[in-house]
Amino acid sequence: MPARKREYDEDDVRVRPGRSSRPRTRTRPKHDDAVEALVITVDRGRYGCVREDAPPDSPVVTAMRARELGRKSVVVGDRVALVGDVSGAAGALARIVRIAERTSVLRRTADDDDTTPEGRLERVVVANADQLVIVSALSDPPPRTGFIDRCLVAAYDADIEPLLCLTKADLAGPEAVLDYYAELDLPYVLVRPDSDLSDLRQKLAGAISVMVGHSGVGKSTLVNRLVPDALRAVGVVSAIGKGRHTSTSAVALRLPPVGKSRKDPGWIIDTPGIRSFGLAHVSAESLLHGFPDLVEGTIEDQPNCGHTANDVDCRLDAWVAEGKADARRLESYRRLLASRAGETDQRDTPPDDAPPG
Numbered sequence: 001m002p003a004r005k006r007e008y009d010e011d012d013v014r015v016r017p018g019r020s021s022r023p024r025t026r027t028r029p030k031h032d033d034a035v036e037a038l039v040i041t042v043d044r045g046r047y048g049c050v051r052e053d054a055p056p057d058s059p060v061v062t063a064m065r066a067r068e069l070g071r072k073s074v075v076v077g078d079r080v081a082l083v084g085d086v087s088g089a090a091g092a093l094a095r096i097v098r099i100a101e102r103t104s105v106l107r108r109t110a111d112d113d114d115t116t117p118e119g120r121l122e123r124v125v126v127a128n129a130d131q132l133v134i135v136s137a138l139s140d141p142p143p144r145t146g147f148i149d150r151c152l153v154a155a156y157d158a159d160i161e162p163l164l165c166l167t168k169a170d171l172a173g174p175e176a177v178l179d180y181y182a183e184l185d186l187p188y189v190l191v192r193p194d195s196d197l198s199d200l201r202q203k204l205a206g207a208i209s210v211m212v213g214h215s216g217v218g219k220s221t222l223v224n225r226l227v228p229d230a231l232r233a234v235g236v237v238s239a240i241g242k243g244r245h246t247s248t249s250a251v252a253l254r255l256p257p258v259g260k261s262r263k264d265p266g267w268i269i270d271t272p273g274i275r276s277f278g279l280a281h282v283s284a285e286s287l288l289h290g291f292p293d294l295v296e297g298t299i300e301d302q303p304n305c306g307h308t309a310n311d312v313d314c315r316l317d318a319w320v321a322e323g324k325a326d327a328r329r330l331e332s333y334r335r336l337l338a339s340r341a342g343e344t345d346q347r348d349t350p351p352d353d354a355p356p357g
Contacts, residue, residue, distance in 0.1 A: 031097045034081035037061060038267075039074060040252035047074055047096060049082060056254055059088025066095045074099060076250045076269055077127040077208060102127045106158045106210060109278030126210050126250055126269050131161040133204075133268075135213030135222060139171035144214060145180055149339040150279060151212055152184070156290030156336075157282045163203055164188040165211075167218040169195075183328035184290075191218075197225060201258055204266045208252070212271050223270050227253045279340040284308075287340065291333050293325045308337055 037049035040060070048060045063082055065074055074080065074096060081098035106125045132155040136143050148164065155162040164181070166174050169190040178188065189200045204226075213219035249272075255265035284307045288295050297319030298307065305311050320327050 031081060031083050034083050034097055035086050035094075036100075037063075037080055037082050037086075038252065039076055039078040039080055041249065042074065042076055043249065047080075049080060049094070049096075050254075052079075056256065061086050061088045061094050062092065063094040063096050066097045068097065069099065072099055073124060075124045075127050076252055077129055078102070079128060104129055104158050104160050106132065106154060106160065107281060108154060109280040125271065128208055129158070129160050129210045129269065130207035131155075131163050131203075131209045132158075133163045133165050133209050133211045135165045135167060135211060135217050135219040136177070137168045137171075137217040138166050138174060138177065139168050141214070141216050143177050145177070146339055147214055148181075149336050152186075152290065153279050153282055153287055153336050153340050157279075157286045159289055160210075162186060163209070165191060165200065165213075165222070167191045167222065168193075181332075183326055183332050191222065198258075201226070201255070201265070204255060204268065205258075206264045206266050208267045208269065210250075210269045210271060219270075220272070223253070223268065226255060226268060228256070282340050284337060287333070287336060290336075291329060293329060294319070294333060297325060306337070307334070309334055 035051065038052050039047050039049050041048040045064060047063045047065075049063050050058055050060055061082060063080075063084075065072075066083075079100040080096045081100075082094040083097050084094040085092040086094045105127055106129055108123055108125055132151060134148055134151045134155075136148055143166075152162055164177075164186050166177065166188060170192045174188070174190060187203070189203060191197065191200065211219060211223065250269055252267050252269045254267055257263075257265050284305075285298075288298065288307075294316060297316050298305070299315075301307070301315045302313060305314050307314050307316055316325075316330055316333075319325055320330050
């Protein structure tokens with residue numbers, strides 16, 4: 001008699017749980033106990049952070065980005081939320097779990113060749129800055145108006161206030177430079193080796209200010225005068241990585257209080273590694289942010305109008321001719337457009353072997 005074929009039922013089936021059988025969820029921890037902090041330096045995946053309301057001698061908290069941030073970048077000036085070990089003790093490591101919405105973003109393009117992917121690559125310099133302090137010497141070296149123009153374009157694009165800081169005022173007068181920018185109503189401050197910096201400190205108070213300047217203009221000297229222990233502070237925050245000095249990296253420094261005043265003295269962000277601003281990412285319309293008196297004059301322009309002197313149908317010429325804006329303002333706007341396009345005098349480009357600032 002032939003053997004009866006066995007019938008299988010569900011009791012005979014063994015199911016081995018797979019790795020993907022675990023239910024997934026997009027729910028993320030809220031981190032309600034996270035500590036709010038300001039990023040003051042970035043060094044190869046490590047971020048130095050301090051609480052803005054903490055005493056000046058508070059330790060720097062070393063942190064790394066949490067995985068849930070994805071590809072979101074963290075830059076100097078970012079306000080972040082920290083969890084983990086926020087003691088700032090040696091060897092301690094916290095995690096950045098949130099990045100607050102940025103009030104401003106100062107960008108630069110890798111270079112000004114917008115025909116290549118590298119030339120169109122935008123890099124965020126700092127976040128949440130209130131003003132851009134453009135440091136320029138009045139002599140030795142002479143003022144480079146092309147560099148100042150490009151810094152102004154970057155400031156207007158980021159919608160932050162520019163401040164012109166003219167150093168070495170003991171060697172030359174500021175009249176020529178101020179006349180050149182008269183139509184912009186550009187705020188400025190003069191600095192001499194023996195000046196007390198009270199005017200500059202007043203303009204920096206309560207704000208986050210980014211300082212930029214060519215080599216040799218005295219920016220490093222100015223930073224050390226504003227923050228007497230700047231070298232010590234930079235040494236502390238540079239130790240968060242492998243000990244590399246941050247001479248080419250942006251670093252935020254807390255300004256010391258003035259006298260017995262309880263007013264926030266503000267922060268300065270030194271940018272020793274930034275020698276120029278690539279502006280290929282800035283559009284003519286974005287640059288108009290710095291020229292509100294010209295905006296209405298462009299309403300009837302063609303969508304592809306570049307607003308340059310070569311655009312024969314540009315409405316800005318008629319706008320000025322009708323007396324609705326100063327001709328010098330239009331001239332300045334177009335000069336900045338030319339600077340944005342890289343049409344600058346070679347004398348505005350510092351030599352590669354220029355001395356440090």
